[in-house]
Amino acid sequence: MNILLLLNADKIDIFDSFSKTEDDALLLLKANVVDIVESYSMTETDTKLDENSDKIESIDAYIKTETDTKLNLKLNVADQISAYIKTEIDTQLDLKTNVADTVDSYSKTEDDALLLLKADKSELIDAYTNSYWKRQGAN
Incomplete structure (x- = not known):
């Protein structure tokens, strides 16, 4: 029976409830928010940061034009890079060199003449004979 009464009862009667104002008042009595969370507003934070460090002193940086100017004063790019263009x-x-001196090569006629001097005569005769018979057989 108590269960049926509880089901039909108004929820406000069952639970101890407080309004938001009452909740806030009870919380403030139990704990001080400042004691729980030590926080600063944005203005306070900015002020404390400005007191502790100057942004220009903490970051040693240059804008691009300042960097380029400082680099141009210290070095000349042409002096640092030993490079030539293709025509140079x-x-x-x-x-410095003659191309014929650097390349050890022969023309086709010179190659043929050298091969004839070095080749075994019987190999040359066999090669000539084979090509001769092939031509004769084709006719």
Whole structure:
């Protein structure tokens, strides 16, 4: 029976309830919010930060134009990089060396002549004979 009464009863009668104002008053009596959370407003925080450090002193930085100016005063890029453009390289190579001196090569006629001097005569005759018979057989 008590269960049925509880189901039908108004919830306000069952629970000890407080309004928001009463809750706030009870909380303030139990604990002081300032004691619980030590916090500062944005203005107080900014003031404390300004007192402790100057932003310019804490960050040693330059804007891009200042950096470029300082670099230009200290060095010349052309002095730091030893580089040549392609035409300069070609000119310097032509002055120092002759292409024929640097490349050990022969023309096709020279190659054929050298091969004939070194080749075994019987191999040359066999090769000539084989090609001769192939041509004769084709006719």
